Amino acid sequence: MIDVRGVHKEFADVEAVKEVSLHVARGSIYGLLGSNGAGKTTLLKMLAGIYKQDRGDIFIGGEPVFENTNVKQKLLFLPDALYFFPQTTIRQMAQFYRDLYPSWSEERFTRLQEAFPLALDKKIHRMSKGMQRQAAFWLAFSVKPEVMILDEPLDGLDAVMRQKVKNLLVQEVAERQMTVIISSHNLREVEDLCDHIGILHQGEIVLEKEMDELKTDVHKIQVAFRGGIPSSFLTGLDAVYKEQRGSVLLCIVRGQKEKVEAYIHQFEPVIFDVLPLTLEEIFVYEMGGVGYAIENILV
Amino acid sequence: MPSKIFSYNRSLVMQNVRNVGWIGIVHLLLLFAAIPLRMLMIYTSQKNGYSPVIRNVFELSNAFQGLIAFTVPVLLAIFVFRYLQTKRSVDYMHSLPLRRETLFWQQMLFGVLLLVIPVIVTMLVAALLCQLPIENMHISAGDLVRWAMEMLLMELFAFSASVLVGMLTGISVLQGAFAYILFLFPAGISVLMLMNMRYMLSGFSADYYLSANLERIVPFIRFVELVDKPLAAFETVRYALATVVCCLLSLWLYKRRHSEAASQAIAFAALQPLFSFGVTFCFMLVGGLYFGETQRSIGWILFGYVAFSLVGFFIASAIIEKTWRIFHRWKEYAIFIVAIIVIGSFVRFDITGYEKRQPALSDIKRVYFGESVYQFERQAEENYISYVQSDQFLQTTQNIKNVYAFHRQLIEDRPTPFAFGENIRPVVIGYVLKNGEKMVRTYSIPIDEYKPFYEAIMESMEYKHNYYFLLQDNVSPIRQITIRTEAKTVQIADPKQIESFLAVLKTELKEEPFTEMISPIDEWGTIELLQSDGGQMQLSWKKSYARIDAWLKQQGLLSKARVTADDVAYAIVVKNEARTPLYDLVENPAFVKELETRTDVLRITDKRQLDECLQKASSYETKSRYIIAFYRTAHSEPEWHVMDEETLPSFIRKQLP
Numbered sequence: 001m002i003d004v005r006g007v008h009k010e011f012a013d014v015e016a017v018k019e020v021s022l023h024v025a026r027g028s029i030y031g032l033l034g035s036n037g038a039g040k041t042t043l044l045k046m047l048a049g050i051y052k053q054d055r056g057d058i059f060i061g062g063e064p065v066f067e068n069t070n071v072k073q074k075l076l077f078l079p080d081a082l083y084f085f086p087q088t089t090i091r092q093m094a095q096f097y098r099d100l101y102p103s104w105s106e107e108r109f110t111r112l113q114e115a116f117p118l119a120l121d122k123k124i125h126r127m128s129k130g131m132q133r134q135a136a137f138w139l140a141f142s143v144k145p146e147v148m149i150l151d152e153p154l155d156g157l158d159a160v161m162r163q164k165v166k167n168l169l170v171q172e173v174a175e176r177q178m179t180v181i182i183s184s185h186n187l188r189e190v191e192d193l194c195d196h197i198g199i200l201h202q203g204e205i206v207l208e209k210e211m212d213e214l215k216t217d218v219h220k221i222q223v224a225f226r227g228g229i230p231s232s233f234l235t236g237l238d239a240v241y242k243e244q245r246g247s248v249l250l251c252i253v254r255g256q257k258e259k260v261e262a263y264i265h266q267f268e269p270v271i272f273d274v275l276p277l278t279l280e281e282i283f284v285y286e287m288g289g290v291g292y293a294i295e296n297i298l299v
Numbered sequence: 300m301p302s303k304i305f306s307y308n309r310s311l312v313m314q315n316v317r318n319v320g321w322i323g324i325v326h327l328l329l330l331f332a333a334i335p336l337r338m339l340m341i342y343t344s345q346k347n348g349y350s351p352v353i354r355n356v357f358e359l360s361n362a363f364q365g366l367i368a369f370t371v372p373v374l375l376a377i378f379v380f381r382y383l384q385t386k387r388s389v390d391y392m393h394s395l396p397l398r399r400e401t402l403f404w405q406q407m408l409f410g411v412l413l414l415v416i417p418v419i420v421t422m423l424v425a426a427l428l429c430q431l432p433i434e435n436m437h438i439s440a441g442d443l444v445r446w447a448m449e450m451l452l453m454e455l456f457a458f459s460a461s462v463l464v465g466m467l468t469g470i471s472v473l474q475g476a477f478a479y480i481l482f483l484f485p486a487g488i489s490v491l492m493l494m495n496m497r498y499m500l501s502g503f504s505a506d507y508y509l510s511a512n513l514e515r516i517v518p519f520i521r522f523v524e525l526v527d528k529p530l531a532a533f534e535t536v537r538y539a540l541a542t543v544v545c546c547l548l549s550l551w552l553y554k555r556r557h558s559e560a561a562s563q564a565i566a567f568a569a570l571q572p573l574f575s576f577g578v579t580f581c582f583m584l585v586g587g588l589y590f591g592e593t594q595r596s597i598g599w600i601l602f603g604y605v606a607f608s609l610v611g612f613f614i615a616s617a618i619i620e621k622t623w624r625i626f627h628r629w630k631e632y633a634i635f636i637v638a639i640i641v642i643g644s645f646v647r648f649d650i651t652g653y654e655k656r657q658p659a660l661s662d663i664k665r666v667y668f669g670e671s672v673y674q675f676e677r678q679a680e681e682n683y684i685s686y687v688q689s690d691q692f693l694q695t696t697q698n699i700k701n702v703y704a705f706h707r708q709l710i711e712d713r714p715t716p717f718a719f720g721e722n723i724r725p726v727v728i729g730y731v732l733k734n735g736e737k738m739v740r741t742y743s744i745p746i747d748e749y750k751p752f753y754e755a756i757m758e759s760m761e762y763k764h765n766y767y768f769l770l771q772d773n774v775s776p777i778r779q780i781t782i783r784t785e786a787k788t789v790q791i792a793d794p795k796q797i798e799s800f801l802a803v804l805k806t807e808l809k810e811e812p813f814t815e816m817i818s819p820i821d822e823w824g825t826i827e828l829l830q831s832d833g834g835q836m837q838l839s840w841k842k843s844y845a846r847i848d849a850w851l852k853q854q855g856l857l858s859k860a861r862v863t864a865d866d867v868a869y870a871i872v873v874k875n876e877a878r879t880p881l882y883d884l885v886e887n888p889a890f891v892k893e894l895e896t897r898t899d900v901l902r903i904t905d906k907r908q909l910d911e912c913l914q915k916a917s918s919y920e921t922k923s924r925y926i927i928a929f930y931r932t933a934h935s936e937p938e939w940h941v942m943d944e945e946t947l948p949s950f951i952r953k954q955l956p
Contacts, residue, residue: 067554
């Protein structure tokens with residue numbers, strides 16, 4: 001559904017996005033992760049047809065997106081910094097979207113009122129930040145877009161509303177095969193939502209994987225040996241991270257689980273455990289690999 | 300395409316009405332205040348006897364209308380395209396399924412409506428009010444339509460130009476500022492370039508180009524002139540064309556503009572160097588002009604160029620970077636300096652041969668010679684004749700040769716454009732060629748060094764004839780002559796006497812040397828000639844006109860016409876080694892009082908000597924080395940003059956060396 005090929009974008013002298021390629025299949029939820037300033041917003045704005053890329057191609061549903069009304073009618077972009085016309089109410093905004101998007105569903109709009117307890121005729125500018133975001137989601141879901149591009153969408157929502165929105169998203173994807181690309185610097189926020197993950201660092205995609213694959217391919221192990229760690233032990237492992245706690249060696253390794261286990265058993269460890277690894281940890285170690293200060297990423 | 304343009308209008312128009320609609324209302328109210336309200340005010344104040352003559356709608360409130368025409372559209376352009384200038388709104392608008400072209404025409408159309416509707420409504424209301432019996436108001440339906448058309452044309456021009464500027468910048472405040480700069484730019488840069496060219500090229504005649512009504516290309520000045528001068532057809536076409544070009548250029552730029560240009564001073568990276576070098580260049584010219592006019596030296600001009608260009612570069616860079624810490628950009632400034640030095644030396648060393656250019660003598664139809672360029676172009680439309688015409692066309696072969704030779708000499712000498720002083724005079728030399736081409740040069744030169752050239756031209760009969768209106772054949776008969784000096788007046792009405800006087804006067808004028816023409820020693824007073832057609836001609840009665848003196852003496856009129864030696868009891872000559880200006884000395888009562896008792900002065904009582912002193916005393920020069928006070932019999936206060944050293948009577952020089 002979304003096909004990005006070698007996209008490059010510079011601002012003044014800064015390369016915000018460097019030769020990024022990614023692919024998002026129809027009906028999937030793609031999580032775009034990265035630290036602040038990694039280029040997430042720039043990439044998403046290019047996907048939404050707001051920015052024009054300097055090089056490369058962006059196709060949505062097989063068509064280029066920039067200045068393409070056909071594509072944009074099926075696409076909805078929710079920016080991290082929301083914008084509403086000054087002095088408008090939700091009712092007026094709904095009218096505006098009704099005019100602009102042929103897929104607008106009046107029925108859906110009415111039904112969603114239950115989910116979003118907002119006054120139709122209240123000026124959106126007078127609402128709190130969280131309520132404004134709810135209003136934006138309400139309008140976005142009522143458009144029933146084929147593609148939704150969400151930039152840090154859950155900021156400012158309380159836990160209940162967060163779950164509600166997530167549920168609505170999953171439901172839309174399940175029912176209508178909507179495609180979602182969602183950015184976040186907060187892993188936990190999207191961990192349970194995405195089926196694909198891409199990590200953007202300094203404008204480049206450093207990792208792009210299917211969620212399940214990601215979790216099965218990286219393992220946290222702790223091992224101890226009688227008489228210390230064999231000198232050749234680590235050479236056979238693809239260790240991303242290692243740490244020695246007394247006689248116990250803690251490390252994070254990549255590779256198929258069976259192969260790693262078989263390899264370690266050769267050395268006859270006294271202790272050998274495969275520990276559960278959160279997505280957050282994977283992220284930290286992956287980013288650590290590209291030389292980023294780990295502490296700053298986690299939220 | 301049109302169907303696409305209008306297809307989404309409802310929702311956007313609603314938004315526009317909510318956000319920008321107020322400008323339309325303000326526009327209408329302002330126009331109401333400027334026209335219908337003004338008509339009512341005039342109507343009600345008629346009773347008090349106040350009824351100004353109103354010949355067209357512009358006359359009702361000219362300046363106010365101008366203010367409306369050049370503020371409302373600029374404001375409107377800023378607000379209609381305000382969404383482009385903030386990040387959130389531009390991202391939002393460009394994420395919607397609307398093409399930029401659609402958005403652009405939507406916004407333009409909306410803006411145009413906010414301009415057109417109030418103007419039309421005002422016109423209709425004014426038409427109704429024209430039915431009121433208002434004395435001295437002559438506004439026809441045609442006037443109303445003309446007003447609406449011209450007002451709209453000006454407003455639409457201002458609007459589209461401001462939109463264009465808005466596409467080039469990403470900051471609304473700058474959009475407003477740049478819009479006004481754009482209106483002034485063509486005239487401003489022309490003036491700056493022309494004035495600075497004078498410093499670079501010897502003989503460059505900036506005045507000639509400046510006289511071409513440059514102010515007419517400043518739109519608001521042109522607007523104010525609409526009262527008297529409706530837009531000519533070519534002007535209408537020009538404004539309409541400019542409006543269309545601005546619109547299309549805006550759209551072209553909009554399509555190429557990045558959304559992220561919002562809040563950037565210059566929206567297109569490619570234009571940033573152009574902007575900063577342009578500002579630097581303009582500042583440089585201003586600096587050169589300022590120091591050129593105040594200090595008149597090449598050193599100061601260069602200082603002005605460097606100092607002001609630095610300031611300009613700093614300002615431009617600070618605007619682009621939105622910080623004043625821009626010192627890292629010095630390399631760009633260095634590039635500018637190098638480029639300017641290269642271009643400047645092209646001009647200065649005159650690669651086009653401008654300074655040396657002179658048409659072939661055989662191609663010249665006539666030459667222009669004078670002190671200012673203004674008569675060069677305007678000869679035809681002159682409706683008042685001055686009695687002394689120093690700027691004129693000459694066409695005798697001899698004079699063409701004389702002027703040509705003068706110019707040749709000036710080309711060789713390359714006089715500095717900065718010369719100034721009492722002895723420096725401007726000289727303008729122009730050529731009209733046989734093929735109709737024109738060429739003009741202006742120099743400032745010390746007269747003394749070019750005496751022979753001046754003599755040859757100004758003492759020629761052709762020049763004299765043009766110079767003194769009295770010498771021309773088409774002068775209507777003179778009915779009366781009044782000779783007027785400070786204290787005395789003589790009138791001559793006898794036709795025979797008039798004829799004889801005029802013959803002497805004409806001889807005097809024909810024989811007058813050029814030095815007396817441009818800087819006479821002094822004048823006794825004026826000679827007024829009353830013509831049979833009621834016109835009056837005035838000439839100065841110069842002290843050098845010895846034949847007039849002789850004639851008056853012979854007719855027994857001299858003592859009635861002016862102060863003579865008989866009126867003077869004695870005179871005192873005092874040396875003024877310090878060359879204190881005369882007016883300062885006279886202000887000092889001690890100096891005046893002591894003068895009569897001082898021993899280092901010369902007291903003159905001899906009538907013949909007094910007469911010579913009267914003839915040579917001058918009041919033009921003030922810082923002379925000799926000062927003379929005439930003590931007249933009938934007056935208590937002396938009359939002060941100076942004596943020029945060159946014409947100083949020998950007896951004074953002998954006794955007061």
